[in-house]
Amino acid sequence: MNSICIATYNGEKYIHEQLTSILSQINIDDEVIISDDNSTDNTIQIINNINDPRIKIIQGGFHNFTFNFENAIKNAKGEYIFLSDQDDVWLPNKYSTTLNYLKDYDLICSDAIITNQHLTPIHQSFFEYYNSGKGLLKNIIKCSYCGACMAFNKKILHAIQPFPNTAIFGHDLWIGLVAETIGKVCFLNIPLILYRRHDSSLTSISNNFLTRSKRPLFIKIKSRLSIIYHLLKFKIQYYTCKKH
Secondary structure (H helix, E strand, C coil), X not given: XXXXXXXXXXXCCCHHHHHHHHHCCCCXXXXXXXXXXXXXXXXXXXXXXXXXXXXXXXXXXXXXXXXHHHHHHHCCCCXXXXXXCCCCEECCXXXXXXXXXXXXXXXXXXXXXXXXXXXXXXXXXXXXXXXXXXXXXXXHHCCCCCHHHEEEEHHHHHHCCCCCCCCCCCHHHHHHHHHXXXXXXXXXXXXXXXXXXXXXXXXXXXXXXXXXCCCCHHHHHHHHHHHXXXXXXXXXXXXXXXXX
């Protein structure tokens, strides 16, 4: 069994299309863990109407997408964990291709086609646009991980929990850096999702550190200092525990 973890909040516009693309290719014994952050629209009703026993909805109440994802992840029981946004679309070979590469790696981050809200391609490669790739310092300076493109094994699942008790940096950066610290990471140059950008997206389409998010510069600098602190703290605790 494998787990697909989705964090939802007011996702009625696209969630049905995304779930259809996922359910059509995963196995009958897999699970789709959806942590909903108290949506006020028809998100839950739409999900329930799909009426698929593989879907398990748990309630959030975090008012933060990082902790909402953590809620989904900590409830995952699968051998491999896939992350998914509520508004993208999985390409038909996403599941099988990722599983094949997870035989040799602890975490896979695959490429994506960036699209507008109508799924018309804007950029053919997320990796090319954001200069994605491995490297602790590289990703601390400018995160090139995309949570919606990530899948990992139980080794990473256990290591990343609990998330640092801060909302100043995203779950994808934390997971990626932890995986690079203790395991084998692959940036897979194959686009496996349609990465939809629209008015409600949390990040804008920009490959510039200063303009990719709408946060003030001092907050961006503070977030980098915070991730360095939490990563060093993690490394000390992880390797201390391994010695004992």
